[in-house]
Amino acid sequence: MTSSTGNKRVKGEVQIWLSGMGLAIGCLMVGALLALILWRGLHVFWPQEVLHFKIAEGEQTVEVFGQVKDRGASGVRDENDEFIPQISLFTGHREVFGISYRTVREPLVLESRVAQGVMVADRVSGGAGMFLPSHLVPAEGDEIKADDPAFVDELRKLVRQGNRLRRQIRQIERIEIGRVNDRIQAEERHLRAARRAGAENLEEIRAEVERNIESLNEDFARLAAQAGEKRQELELARIHFRLGDGSEHEHAVSNITRFHYPNQLSLGGKLAEFGRGLWAFLSQEPRDSNREGGVFPAIFGTFVMTILLAVMVTPFGVIAAIYLREYAKQGPLVRTVRICVNNLAGVPSIVFGVFGLGFFVYGVGGFIDGGARHPWPSPLWVAAVVGFFAVLTAAVLMGLRLSPAPGKPPAGKLLGAIGGGLWVLAAVLLLGVVAKNPYFGGFFAADLPTPTFGTGGILWASLTLALMTLPVVIVATEESLAAVPRGVREAALACGASKWQTIQRIVLPGAAPGIMTGVILAMARGAGEVAPLMITGVVKMAPSLPIDGEFPFIHAERKFMHLGFHIFDLGFQSPDAEAAKPMVFATTLLLITLVVVMNLSAILIRNHLRRKYAASSF
């Protein structure tokens, strides 16, 4: 007891340890999650050894080629409560086995050895293939045995040819036939519009439309025949192969899109194959109900949606925050608004989805398609138009009168309330005038009952998410506006700048990095969201991208694919869930990568801004 603090611990040290431990656990969990996703996601593309298995199945022995995807992770208990580990075996060949995975109790595996000469093929139908090739039958010429040195080159040539043919067929079926279909629809729309308008020469129009459609149908038949020919061509060259049990099978060479011999690959070859697999995943469209192929449309859809979301949420959020922070008189009303905005951030996203469906899709979309469902009668509408302009004029005059003249006390509270009320009334009237217009019949009325904008689409999905992420942007912008030092504001005002000039030239540039932070957070939240998208425009398989070479290039009304929904669809809606599992990991990895890349670019922009306006202290 010589000194009062002697060997005692300094108070509060335990709390430091605790908080450090909390952080460490958090970091560990996030790191483990990322590592798992990274490992499982990239592992999918690594060419794995194929083994020849002999498995006891009852009295018989089954022989298959397979890749071990999971060993000992799962298992069952037998009647003696003894644990029997299971292995998860990927065998491919759905067309033969029905499923491409099988789960086997490890003791039942009698023998497994590396299968020499096995080829792993990425196929259009039936999932991946694992087989011993026996011979090729080209369209013309002699068959080529698998042990012929020319076999691999010839096969590669034929596979390439098949890929090219499939691209051509796609071009014909999707683009050219699509164009003919569009024109047929346009003709039909023309006829419907004429009928609706009660045209006098309806018969003439009908005759002309029918003539046009007939000639278009001929085009269609010609294109369809072309595609059919190419399809037949696809079937000409055949490949014969044997499975693990020695059974002989054959199918068209064109069924194979890519192939490799995993057991003979060097490390370099494996890396190259890994790269090819990854690239195919990134660049191709999904096939075979999304189980095979790539996810390019989903990447693109996610990207476009997130960009649209950022473009829409930023101006709204920034404008709202500027008004709240800079102009609005701080009082109970503004506080209430702020609390409401913050609470909006806590509303479940599916609620926003339902709102988006009801308001944007059915309300606004339906209006764009077919005009007002219950328009006001003309006299009422005209009265509303007149009323709107009258109220608007009154509100502007009031505003001019209300802005405090130099040296005079600002207008009273009552007058202020009346002025605000006039603006609200004007806004309501404007809404009514637009939404209840009896003279507006919709832009796509001729297509009805097929909706154009009145159904889910990328525009509505982005708008819904923009609404959902609005609070994030508002809060971040408000914070960064408040962080702009008072000194520079006063300096700007003292230089003779008006309030708006101060905000525009000094405050906003200073707050820009903070605003960017808000947009980054909004993008990150929006890009990973799935629930509201499922009802506002995301589909399992979209026939075309939201942006393409067809006029008008940006098709905001189109449905789209999304990585988040893709994960849900693969993992939980797929009949062959085990086969889809690797794809789930790969897609998850991709979604995270996409979000990280978009955030990184936004952060780079922010850092650039920060350097430019070096004063900011965010």
Place this chain on the structure above:
Amino acid sequence: MTTSQPEATPTPNSAVGHDPAFIEVERFSFWYGAAQALFDISLEFPERRITAFIGPSGCGKSTLLRNLNRMNDLIDGVRHEGDIRLDGTSLYDPAVEVISLRKRVGMVFQKYNPFPKSIYENIVFPLRVAGRGSRSELDETVERSLRGAALWDEVKDKLHESAYSLSGGQQQRLCIARAIANRPQILLMDEPCAALDPVATLKIEELMMELRKEYTIVIVTHNMQQAGRCSDHTAFFYLGRLIEYAPTLQLFESPAKEQTEAYISGRFS
């Protein structure tokens, strides 16, 4: 520079009131909400002279200064009585626009506050917000203002670098250059040297003596030596009241009021 030595005080050449009064403050009272900050103040400042406001913290000197360009209008719930006239017109005349008033009255703040922009853009900011932007005019203004603020030689080669690359004293002189870019008639300085070291302070004081030839300067300072060194007239405020207003030499050497004497001799602060 006429005054390189601190004690070489410029002599106020006449008693208050002999010069034409340029700024007149008449029975001016001011409230922040319910709290009264200024009590019935009457003052006249002559043209092209330096007037210093001294007094302990919270005595209202900054409040009065910030009323001269109506910066206090920005605060909610303020109210005033009485009048301030600039060159004969009331600041509160309905015909006077605050923005054009602030173009006539430049202001330099206690903490140097250049904009997060280049040196060049800082100085042309008052012109840009006034909508004047011809290249030659801007260039000419930058050089004139920087020369006026004795900063030209130090920064002429890096006009397009960030203003934050300058030292504190340079930044404050940049703020002075910005304040005189629009050729105001009056320059208000709110403790311009409070955040600066003695060398930079000396430079600013020398600069004030130069600026005095062209501008009417009002300076708020806590530094009695500074008031003594460079002002022509000094006003002493205490608790929102004007206690004494006289030519600087007279106020410092033979103060009429006991409170003034107590303050300048350091018996309270």
